[in-house]
Amino acid sequence: MKYLVMLCDGMADEPLEELDGKTPLEAAATPNMDRLAKVSEIGMVRTVPEGMAPGSDTANLSVIGYDPKRYYTGRSPLEALSIGVDMAPDDVSFRCNVVTLSEEEEKYEDRKILDHSSDEISTEEAAVLLEALKEGLKRDGYEFYVGTSYRHLLIWKHGSVVELTPPHDILTKRIGEFLPKDPLLREMMEKSYEILNHHPVNEARRKNGLKPANSAWFWGAGTRPALKAFEELHGKTGAMISAVDLLKGIAVGAGMQNLMVEGANGGLHTNYTGKAEAAVKALTEDGFDFVYIHVEAPDEMGHQGKVKDKIRSIEWIDEKIIGPVTEKLSKQGQDFRMLVLPDHPTPICVRTHTADPVPYLLYDSTKNAQGAASYDEKHGMKSKIREEEGHRLIGHLFEGE
Template sequence: MKYVILHADGMAAHPRQELGGRTPLQVASTPHLDRLAQAGELGLLASSPEQHRRGSGLMGTAILGYDPKKYYQGPGPFEAASLGVAVGEQDVAYRCTMVTLRADVQPGSKGGLNEIKKLGPHVVMDDATAGLISTEEARELIEAINEQLGSEMIQFYPGLGHRHLMVWGNGKSRAVCTDPQLLVGRPIAEALPTGEGADFLWKLMDASFQILRDHPLNEERSAAGQKPANCLWLWGEGRALFWPSLSERFKMAGVVVSQSDVHRGLGIMAGLEAVDGSRLAGGDLRTQAAVALEELVKKDFAYVHVELPDEVLYGSDVAAKVKAIEAVDRELVGPLLDGLAKLGSHRIVALCDFGNVQQGQAADGPGFFAYCDSTVSPSAGAGRRFIEADAQASTVPSRDATKFIVRLFAKGS
């Protein structure tokens, strides 16, 4: 028996006016996801995001069987695990996001980047991805930051694109920090770190701005009409906790297949082997499906995580989101289901959630799932689709996300 969790991260949404009151999933053609909804069990996943911290990796933590209220600190420790950075018990790992800040244009003011003297009033979050800066460019900037701000206590580590890592040795873990995606187009003054250790974090962020705003690479980006990565935004903080291993708990070998550092790290903390990102061909969906199937020849379980491209995930083009969802269904889900059938008996749960941020607001809404067991006769779900409305209309009771994995691996269920 082979076991698969397919996590379609951030593809659920609320109805959109520009789609005639429908969601992108409803508009998209997704015959393979719909096949799962029709053949198996479709329903909602019960979770309580209001009771614990929001952030990347929250649903992944729950669906792998870990109670977020106990095991989820924030995405920072996941980033560290993925990058192979050792984090001590008293250390705090922060997501370190490269962003573009600009001056808030006031009446009689010219506005612009050079008018900012320090972080505070009249500074606006212009772009929370620094114009989707490349990994190569970002690495040069992170190295410059670490050279000037790094110490025995503070270290910066390069990641992918605009997403990076900072580790604060023996640091404070109770500061309240904000996801920069929630601030796009808004003043940052009310969202700077607060609480224990906030002053130190604020000083680091301000110092990063002083270093980056005049960096030659940013001058080149500005001259080329690109947005400069002129500040590091610290958030997603957490200490690295010990997680009981899934492999030991269920006596099986498992793997995580994801382009996301957060979800690779999540899998590593759960005791899964992580597929090297170089095997995933820069995000090619067919390659991701092929790699997952190759791993399932040798292993019992695969956690396959996929999310939409950043330019789609954080952009406002809803038609692009529809096309991206269709690509996931056509190029990842279809080949994965066909390959699983050739491997023999299997169980798969496909889940979809709202992600963290949609249209500049904290995403909210229940995740939903389709569960299929190849050894069980298909259910009578003709016409049913893998969409939010059909999951909400299902007569299947809401399932506790943290307990679903027990059912996935249960004998005879």
């Protein structure tokens, strides 16, 4: 028996008037998910423990089987693992987004975050901007590292964990009340705007109709994590397929193998087909017991408030990953169990994460369950199956041996 998780980041949503009261998942054409739903277990799971912030960090830790209340030490330290930063026990890491701030206000604190991803800036462009930040924000004990797209890293040697606000939580809001209380962190953010706003990379982006990445934004502070090895925890060898440093960092911390897919970028136009092919190969040729396929696109489209593109991302997951993976494994005679779910909702109406439970689909190629007419939030809520502790759900996936 082989095992998969198809993690559709931020896919769950709320009913929208413009979709005649449907969610994007309900509105999307998902023939493969709906075919599986009829013979699968459909339920709801709470991936974010009560009292914890609803982030992809806590939620994905839950889905992979790690209780966030025990293992979570912050988001950016997980990303640091992916980048290869060797943190000392008393180092503190911060996510450093390059964001788009409004420009018409005179004072930095009066500006607004227009886009937490700067139009999903390319890693190549962002790397040039990070070099400018490294030079212009030189401080003893502070080091910048390039990540992926808009997601980068700041390490504060012998630092302190401080409370900071994720930029996607305050889109279009005045930033003043959300700036760091730490005077040096705030000074660095203000200075970053002076360095980046008229940088040649951003001037070129403006000419091309793209938003400038004109400020750094620090958040997600934390210390070095210590995850128990996935194989020791679950007795399975595991591989991760993701384009984002957070998930790759979780895999590094858990001793899972990161499988790199060319063209996978964390955006809407990622290499869905490549991810499907990598998953099948990992399970049928490379000897892995378990593969975690992560697609960021629904979450990004939720943050950006793009209803049609969120629907499109869901449809592409269904068409280009779920359909081909299930078909190829079945044709090869491979028994498998697959869990399909989002990590958390990213509702279009709020453009950020919520902590509400999410629907899951659990398919077993060797036996049929009672199932439902389709896989979506509505049918998940109708189910009597509830899992209040999300980190236990993966054990349910492995029960079918």
